Amino acid sequence: MPTWLAERATQWLGSVPVKLKYGPKEEAFRAELVSWLEANSPTKEQLAVPRLSSAHLPDWAREWQRTLFDNGWLVPGWPPELGGRNASPTEQMIYFEEMKKREIPRSYNPQGLGIIAPSLLDYGTEEQKEQFLLPTLKAEIAWSLGMSEPGAGSDLASLKTRAVLDGDHFVVNGQKVWTSGAHHSDWNMCFVRTDPDAPKHKGISVLIIDMKTPGVDPRPFPELSDPHYTDFNEVFFSDVIVPRENLLGELNQGWALAGGSLAHERAMLWIDYAYDSKRALNHLVALGDQLGADGRPIKEDSKFRADVASFYVDSQALMLMGYRGFSKFLKGRAAPEHSMLKLFGSETVQKMMLCGLEAQGVASLDDDALGAKVYRTGSWITSYMRTFGGTLPGGTSEIQRNIIAERVLGLPRG
């Protein structure tokens, strides 16, 4: 950390940086993981292979996920037969920290591993678990998630894609949107309306749909922030026949899966935001040594220095709030911190990117300019545009504010 930042941060925080210690058992777990990662992690060349969407699995990524599975490092909290080692919650937190520090992906199909596999485990029949769960964990199949529709995003319960039960199969008609990786996925976990007369939360079911079924039409559309990576799709369903045994969970009880599926790993998600903000801060500090539009080192600008120091404080606050929420979670207590971390985390990273692009001036518009490959990919402007994506899924910033106001602060509904 440069002196200018350390001085300002110490002035505001008292002391820097915060370090928390773990017990010997946890540190032994960390040491085992770190030495395993040192010996087995994907190479730079593998990580550089272009990834075309969140359901595109290059060969090396399939092998890597399989290696994690075989060695009990894919979902450490699960038993060995499911790619884990029955790790305690604290050990799982250490695992997520170490993976995130190194930016090592667990899976190139995060919705499959993070949302759909736990849903299959919780709600699947024995046959569904056999057909889908292990192949998902071993990266033999890739998934997309069909929740959002043109008229149903934040208000998911308004979804209209209709599934009519006709003997031994459903007939599905309708449209999904923002379906990440649909064009590369083998299967879709699709939320459909099966009872149009019931109150809107009660007539929803979840179907496992084979993306190769006649009548399924995924139409990818490009993203403004990265022309080389096409993840979003509209998916149209026209008279799609889905076998009845592909109903996941009970008929008309799909709403439970919406909450349940997205809740998985939520207690650990803050680690992503905390480390993203740390990484963004390091990029800002490095930017300080570059020359600005006026020909002087950017760090000589006092507003830039004050902003970066304030982001340092925010980044420390994120980490500490995450640890505090996690320790409450371990004791079985409510952890309102988790509702705040997504909002605070995604918006903090967004403000950091804006600070970088303003400090760099017009040079930030050029993907080939100094500072390219700032934050995961691209220039400061590209990185800034990408941060908008982080403020939407899993509940937009406005929805998070509603939750905090009503459930954390106890304010009346607006």
Ligand SMILES: Cc1cc2nc3c(=O)[nH]c(=O)nc-3n(C[C@H](O)[C@H](O)[C@H](O)COP(=O)(O)OP(=O)(O)OC[C@H]3O[C@@H](n4cnc5c(N)ncnc54)[C@H](O)[C@@H]3O)c2cc1C
């Ligand atoms: C990177 C990314 C990946 C995604 N992947 C998937 C996927 O794989 N599968 C899938 O199904 N969906 C996916 N989505 C869609 C995502 O779930 C929706 O974007 C999200 O639920 C918001 O819905 P919407 O876009 O329809 O916005 P809307 O719900 O229409 O909201 C529009 C605006 O109104 C505001 N608003 C809405 N309701 C309220 C309210 N009650 N109070 C205050 N403000 C409100 C919102 O905050 C927002 O600013 C993805 C989105 C992103 C950005």
